[in-house]
Amino acid sequence: MTEPAAPLPAPRLGEPFLLTPGPLTTDFATKEAMLRDWGSWDSDFRAMTRTLCDRLLVLAGDRAGEYACVPMQGSGSFAVEAMLGSLVPKDGKVLVLANGAYGLRAAETLRYLGRAHTVIDKGDYLPPRGAEVAAALDADPAITHVVAIHCETSSGILNPLAEIAEAVHVRGRKLLIDSMSAFGAIPLDVGEIPCAALVSSANKCIEGVPGFGFVIARRDALEAAQGNSHSLALDLHAQWAYMEKTGQWRYTPPTHAVAAFLKALEIHAAEGGVAGRGARYARNRDVMVAGMRGLGFETLLDDRWLSPIIVTFFCPADPAFVFQTFYDLMKARGFIIYPGKLTVVDSFRIGVIGRMDEHVMARVVQAAADALAEMGVESAAPPAAALAERAKLAA
Known part of the structure; x- marks a missing residue:
């Protein structure tokens, strides 16, 4: 023992x-990191953004360089909407796996976006299983993407992501993972869990402060996303392309939240990742x-x-x-x-x-x-x- x-x-x-x-609750050192002001276009802050993205890709297990990290201003829901609105084409169809409020919120977001979707709703007590996903995909070849919630915090269910990912992958569909409340504490390795993208937030298991979310997406999925977005501010492709070209966020970044997040990542690593x-x-x-x-x-x-x-x-x-x-x-x-x-x-x-x-x-x-x-x-x-x-x- x-x-x-x-x-x-x-x-x-x-x-x-x-x-x-x-x-x-955050570490006091994380709070202290916000006591300095940063210029959003300054080279020092651009280096901070690059470090943030590089470290998150390591946490996600991107050993082959196939993924990119795209931070997005706003709460986690902003980042989820950016992922759905950008990576799902206008003629795509999404299978949403719901067993609580956040799966249903994904479906509601898709309704706002005008994207075709269907829902497997398991209620509050049970997770969606791989066999159910497989059956739904086999029955509807029009489905192009599947949305899964890693940890459904309305109930506390930890969903069986590995079997869901396997069912999606072998059928040639694309998996989008809402790992908002799990990434950083529950293993999610893109080399083992094939997905087109995952999304999380600064103020969850990394123990940063609110201000931004981030999408870790396959580069080929980002390249194919040009022109998909319904929104100027939430266009994930545009944010990625601009960052790739300039190292800067397109619009005013949450500079203090980024500084706090980098300190939180240091503390995370010191704890054993x-x-x-x-x-x-x-x-x-x-x-x-x-x-x-x-x-x-x-x-x-x-x-x-x-x-x-x-x-x-x-x-x-x-x-x-x-x-x-x-x-x-x-x-x-x-x-x-x-x-x-x-x-x-x-x-x-x-x-x-x-x-x-x-x-x-x-x-x-x-x-x-x-x-x-x-x-x-x-x-x-x-x-x-x-x-x-x-x-x-x-x-």
């Missing part, structure tokens, strides 16, 4: 821990889940689908439990949790990513116990109907 790691430093400046899927970051997050999850179950809470998902990113819990059936009160009491104890995003049952979520460790997770559990006691909640067990619904849908 391995020895527990030494505690990480507590947040500075009286900050609470953010138990969310991002923005999240994807393996080290993922191991800490997994310990966080295991300690927190065991403790919450010890209090009587139930997770939405079976253990095999629990991601080391965020965990969804059923709200207790006890009439003394009110989520907003529970939220406020947790915040007063230094922890900001996340409301649920499910349509079938009442739930809440606790994230395990960011600059925190298993020692913090033990404190989270104690805070939850204290909050329940203060509310007068005698049992944290969920409603019987919620458990019955889970059992029915998971059968």
